[in-house]
Amino acid sequence: MPTLYVVGTPIGNLQDLSERAKATLGSVNVILCEDTRVTGKLLSHFDIHVPTLSYHHHSGIAKTDKIIALLEGGQNVALVTDAGTPGISDPGGRLIEELIMHFGESLTITPIPGPCALVAALSIAGVPADEFVFLGFPPHKRGRQSFFERIHLTHSTVVFYESTHRILKTLGELAIRIPERKLIVCRELTKMFETIYRGTAQEVTAKLESSSIKGEFVIVVSPL
Ligand code: SAM
Secondary structure, rough: OEEEEEEEOOOHHHHHHHHHHHHHHHHHOEEOOOHHHHHHHHHOOOOOOOOEEOOOOOOOHHHHHHHHHHHHHOOOOOEEEOOOOOOOOOOOOHHHHHHHHHHHHEEEEEEEEEEEOOOOOOOOHHOOOOOEEEEOOOOOOOHHHHHHHHHHOOOOEEEEEEOOOOOOHHHHHHOOOOOOOOOEEEEOOOOOEEEEEEOHHHHHHHHOOOOOOOEEEEEEOOOO
């Protein structure tokens, strides 16, 4: 039985692709990716010429069946996402669940660990990370209030993701819900404009408003 490799890829800086990830991507028969154009750029940068197949949040059972057929046909498969670790606020978890249901323990599923934005943020946050709660993205509408209420009620470190379009709105809600708690807001980790903002939600908002505010963000909320 072949192997499914779950491969972490860079969250910005291409030098963060590990030697093992490179070798794995170069050796499999097929690479499952969220967006074939995004992964295509990564592969061509490393001169890797392996066929890709899209697998994303909206992929249905027909795609899973196709992946099962590839594995049953003896093909080794790698799973990547646009950036970071598959399954972390990204596609992957459901596919692995379905493959385990189909193959049981006869399929080898191997992690090729790599970058992950939440882990990178925690590594420089300077807050306890022996225990933390990761909440993914705040919901846009339904469940948004309870998302912030949950942060308010959580005494340990909290980490979540936010996009460039909603960062100020989210900081505004944090300023109301948890005005005293210190935040570590990490922008564009590993990229040219990497910036770490530390302070209360109000202080970070002031710093962000005086900059260009573009980029991807990880927000770490310090524990009580
Ligand atoms: N699977 C990815 C991982 O392992 O980190 C996360 C994918 S999630 C769809 C994308 C979100 O992760 C972004 O909106 C942002 O909140 C965060 N993110 C990804 N790359 C980042 C970076 N270089 N700097 C800051 N945040 C980042």
